[in-house]
Amino acid sequence: MELYDSTIREIMLRIGSHEPRRWPYEPELGWQDVGRNELVLAGDAAYELGGSSLPACNCTCVTTGAELVPADEVLLIGPDLGQLHADAAFARIAMLHVNAISDDDQEAFRTIRDMEFVKYHIHPKGYMMRISPESGREQVRVSKKALAQGISFRSIGNSFIRKYKENKLIDHVRIIFVTGDWTLCRDLTSVTKRVDAITLTLNHIMDGLSTDCSVCSFKPVCDEVEGMRELHFKKGAAPSKL
Secondary structure, eight states: OOTTHHHHHHHHHHHHTTOOEEEEOOGGGOOOBOSSOOOOOGGGEEEEETOTTOOEEEEEEEESOTTTSOSOEEEEESOOGGGOOSOBOEEEEEEEEESOOOSSHHHHHHHHHHHHGGGGGOOBTTEEEEEOTTTOOEEEEEEHHHHHTTOOHHHHHHHHHHHHTTSTTEEEEEEEEEESOHHHHHHHHHHHHHHHHHHHHHHHHHTTOOOOGGGOTTHHHHHHSTTHHHHHHHTTSSOOOO
C-alpha cells in the first residue's frame, strides 16, 4: 500500500520544523471511553476545537512501509487541552502501518475503509467529536469537567491508538494533533482533502467505472498519486497488489 506514502512524507515534512512533543504509546493512560458519542452542551463546554469557523480537519493514511510509521506514538503541535482557553484551529491525523493487505482489490479497499471508520467508534468522556465526511472537518467540544479531571492529548491519543490496535492487521499507529496554529491547520486541510480524493478515486476504481481518462473527473488524482493509474487500468484483469 503505497498510495498514501507521499502524503505521509509531506505531512511529516510540514510538521517537522515545529518540533512536536512526542509520547510513546501507553495503553493504560488512555482516556475513559463511554461507548457512545457523549453530548457536551455549549454551556458545559470550555471551548471547541475547530469552532468559530476555524480550520478543522482529519485524515487517515495507511501504509505497508514500516519506515514511515515505525512505532506507536502521539505527537502534539501547539497548546495541550489544559492550556487552551478559547476556540482554536485543529487538525488530527492518523498514520497506520499495516502488516498485510489482501491482493484482492475489493477486499483491500474494504479493509482500508474499515480502518478509516475506526474514528467513529472512539468516544472519550467529555470529548465530543463531530466529523463531517463531506467536508473533512473534525470539530471537538471539550467539557469543563473533563479538563478539571486532567484530559490531555496524550490520553486521547492513547485512546485512539488502543482502538486502532484492536485490528490485528495494524502494527503501528501515529496520531498527530495540531492546535492553535491557524496557518499550519489550513495547510494540512489541503493535504487531508487530497487524502480524501485518493480514497474517493479508489472507490471509483472499485466500482469498475470508465477508464477513459478524457472524461474522468479523477484524472488529476491518478496523474499525481504513484500507482493509482496502474491500479485503475489493471482493475478488471487480474487482481492487483495495492
